[in-house]
Amino acid sequence: MTEIKPSTTPTGRGMGFERGVVVLIAVLAVLLGAAVLLVGTGWLGLFRAQRPLADPILVQWLSENSQLALGIGIALGVVLFVLGLWWVARALRPESRPDMRLERGNGELTVTAAALTEAVRADAEQVTGVNRARVRMAGTEQRPSLRLTLSLQEGTDVKQVWGELDAKVLSRAREALGTDTLPTAIRLQLDRAPRQRVH
Numbered sequence: 001m002t003e004i005k006p007s008t009t010p011t012g013r014g015m016g017f018e019r020g021v022v023v024l025i026a027v028l029a030v031l032l033g034a035a036v037l038l039v040g041t042g043w044l045g046l047f048r049a050q051r052p053l054a055d056p057i058l059v060q061w062l063s064e065n066s067q068l069a070l071g072i073g074i075a076l077g078v079v080l081f082v083l084g085l086w087w088v089a090r091a092l093r094p095e096s097r098p099d100m101r102l103e104r105g106n107g108e109l110t111v112t113a114a115a116l117t118e119a120v121r122a123d124a125e126q127v128t129g130v131n132r133a134r135v136r137m138a139g140t141e142q143r144p145s146l147r148l149t150l151s152l153q154e155g156t157d158v159k160q161v162w163g164e165l166d167a168k169v170l171s172r173a174r175e176a177l178g179t180d181t182l183p184t185a186i187r188l189q190l191d192r193a194p195r196q197r198v199h
Helices: 016-040 046-050 056-064 066-092 113-124 158-177
Strands: 100-104 107-111 130-139 144-152 184-190
Touching: 016 066, 056 066, 113 130, 113 144, 113 158, 144 158, 158 184
Parallel strands: 144 184
Antiparallel strands: 100 107, 130 144
């Protein structure tokens, strides 16, 4: 049996892009705030510190080219609005559940995510001590991964569950997909025994 290593597969949807954008905005805001602080305290010269916040040259240009400034403002607003809608749609979009294309001889076979997760679920529920199993495909077609949630009976030997999962469930999934690695995140939860009512 192969050694089971801690999985790096996320148990929830990855938020790397959203975090990256927020960090970028935060860094820009900090840099802008630091620049304003330096100018306002006079570290870059008293003349710059005493100037009005709105540059008189810029104010004059805006008043002389009000139509152009209005058009630029509207265009910028539309671009920001579209970017905001795209970001919201991307954040709310359901996570992909990739189907797998397998090459068998001269032909090609597509295994749907639903069929694969159902097969893994059925195998996982045959493991000793497992009451129920929930399985989800994640990742991409090129780099698929699995997420398993197992409900265990009280008193179950967790080490035995790990061993049977690798030997009977995950090995079959890897073999079916024709891959040596299938990153899997496994979450274990304990089913409590039903309470006995005293009559």
